[in-house]
Amino acid sequence: MSKEIPLATVKTHNKPNDLWLIIDNKVYDVTKFLHEHPGGEETLIDVAGRDGTKAFNDVGHSSEARQILKKYFIGNLAAADIPKKGPVSCRQIGLALGAAFLGISLIYVIRRGLARN
Numbered sequence: 001m002s003k004e005i006p007l008a009t010v011k012t013h014n015k016p017n018d019l020w021l022i023i024d025n026k027v028y029d030v031t032k033f034l035h036e037h038p039g040g041e042e043t044l045i046d047v048a049g050r051d052g053t054k055a056f057n058d059v060g061h062s063s064e065a066r067q068i069l070k071k072y073f074i075g076n077l078a079a080a081d082i083p084k085k086g087p088v089s090c091r092q093i094g095l096a097l098g099a100a101f102l103g104i105s106l107i108y109v110i111r112r113g114l115a116r117n
């Protein structure tokens, strides 16, 4: 089984000469890759010691890039630090409440309109 690394530990490796980052809940030590990165050093320094999943995916890296990544894998992010996704997100609850409110308001307005006639 691979090593589990707490988020607090990852956070301490946030410098150009000691640079870890998290992608898809896996921890990578990319210190040695920094100068080779075709996307520049700054992009990696920006997410040093943090979760770079979104930044990494947004660029649409090639499968070759994912292959390179494997070389720098040092362990999995500790299970306790992996954000849990509930069955429904807050956004979904907000949308459902908004839709319900709109629906009820509409019924109210229609019924009042009908009552007048």
Ligand code: HEM
Pocket: 021, 028, 030, 037, 038, 039, 040, 043, 044, 047, 052, 055, 056, 059, 060, 061, 062, 063, 064, 065, 066, 068, 069
């Ligand atoms: C440590 C993990 C990473 C590896 C192994 C990696 C590897 C690569 C590779 C091989 C390329 C060349 C194009 C390709 O094959 O897709 C590339 C390009 C690029 N990467 Fe990364 N990358 C990593 C993380 C990131 C992060 C976190 C960012 C943040 C935004 C980033 C931004 C970019 C950009 C902007 C390019 C495009 C460069 C260009 O086309 O001019 N990369 N990366």
